[in-house]
Amino acid sequence: MRPVIVVHGGAGVIVKEYEEGYRAGVSRAALKGFEVMKHGGSALKSVEEAVIVLEDDPLFNAGHGSVLNEEGDIEMDAIIMDGKTLRSGAVSAVRCIANPITLARLVMEKTDHMLLTCKGASLFAKVQGIQEVPTEKLITERSRERWKKNLLPGSNPVAYQLGLGTVGAVAIDAEGNVACATSTGGITNKMVGRVGDTACIGSGGYADNAVGAVSTTGHGESIMRVTLARLILHHIEQGMSPEEASDTALDYMKTRVNSIGGVIVVNHKGEWAAKFSTKQMSWAVVQDDQLQCGIEQAKGETLSDNKPL
């Protein structure tokens, strides 16, 4: 199998001044993830490493740079899944750590559970020796400004949400194992304790060696209503390509619950897609040492962003 990794940095509308930053961020993440597989690492390790790059990049809504909840605090969700075993780990509403995706992997590897939330996730992080990071250090000026604006009368947090980047990665390695990882700060000015699609298996992500892997982004509650990741994989099971399956599921989400979003997909044959019904989504893919990235729809071979490494 030719390894491939696909990364997204969130679907929505990307403000002009951040365009280059988004492209650069997802490219760095995809390259980092691909390097792992190039050196014999697994798809699982690859997606974790890619997501860590984006969690550490303050431009994206995950880890450092996460949006603030109604109390001005940061509560984060993340999930990782191994398509070989269908094992998965996730955390929800976790506070004061830099890399929720790593904690999610530890939940998968070190516990009998799949999802730890809130205080329990923090306790587990402590036991695992993960450094506590004060919320202040995770907050960016941009997040704080957005939060303040949304506290004003007549504000529209949902509109401000557009362009905020949940991050994710999917990959298939040389042995044909697939994996997905998704991480987010959620929706800006959300209620305390709100958990979105990211922590919910089948919504924010799913991976199954027999079919493929998916990571999603968009309005979390709408993604949950259609269990978007699982839906796309069901379409692939029925014979669709990753692109057809993504378009079909995104069309259904638009029709049935009137919402838009974006997805990255890799199937068990290593075919991939990065599709969205939003105006834009930052994405990057590396296969055969070739990087492609963009913030507009991928058009296969005609892609102008095609760059040899």
Add this chain to the structure above:
Amino acid sequence: MRPVIVVHGGAGVIVKEYEEGYRAGVSRAALKGFEVMKHGGSALKSVEEAVIVLEDDPLFNAGHGSVLNEEGDIEMDAIIMDGKTLRSGAVSAVRCIANPITLARLVMEKTDHMLLTCKGASLFAKVQGIQEVPTEKLITERSRERWKKNLLPGSNPVAYQLGLGTVGAVAIDAEGNVACATSTGGITNKMVGRVGDTACIGSGGYADNAVGAVSTTGHGESIMRVTLARLILHHIEQGMSPEEASDTALDYMKTRVNSIGGVIVVNHKGEWAAKFSTKQMSWAVVQDDQLQCGIEQAKGETLSDNKPL
């Protein structure tokens, strides 16, 4: 449409001395839920009322009677879903309330979110005027004994878990609307903050008027790995009956992740199933003013438990 409600009280091995209590409990719940629809109420209200009966019954592992976590505390998960709109509400790791299913409904109806966890769920409960109930009042002698036994060296909490009853209900009303509700105390001696399938849409439950509704029970982590509720509905979409779809999905869960469980299903035509790969599952169904209940597999018309109301 002829309204029908199906209820379960958990899959596993039911100890002889509790058999009658389980039958009586699920029957009471199903009758209560059916009454709602008989008086023109919705499937959504019906499943909530049925689950409240089981949460209030100390024999079942939900609400009063929930199992204890590693710290001897009770943290509960619940989900409710409306098949007409695909709207859903859920709570995870919520403490000190009698009826998590009602809080889940309020999340659906009163917030823009679908899942509130831990402290955030408690804050929301308070705002909604839901009475706080000390954990002590939710703990039964049986739960405490089981918890203590599991703290002993060499104990096997998973074995003790068998027979513990997550509860759930699915229904279709006269207008053809389907709904599901599931509520649980989770796995005995679980880690603090562990969230299982129940709070995860598509795993613990799913409802879609176009297809049907499902509520699941069993080993939560295994149910999540195969997103059991959504999987059954996908099989029904592909043309299977509720019974075939349930058997196929339970077989898959056995083969792929080596785990057993139980499900209740109603499809959009009002056909139902109560199936399990465990030794037993307490279940009850009411249709056309006829109650059926059992703890063994349902055998359609040959069922000896058939009773006119």
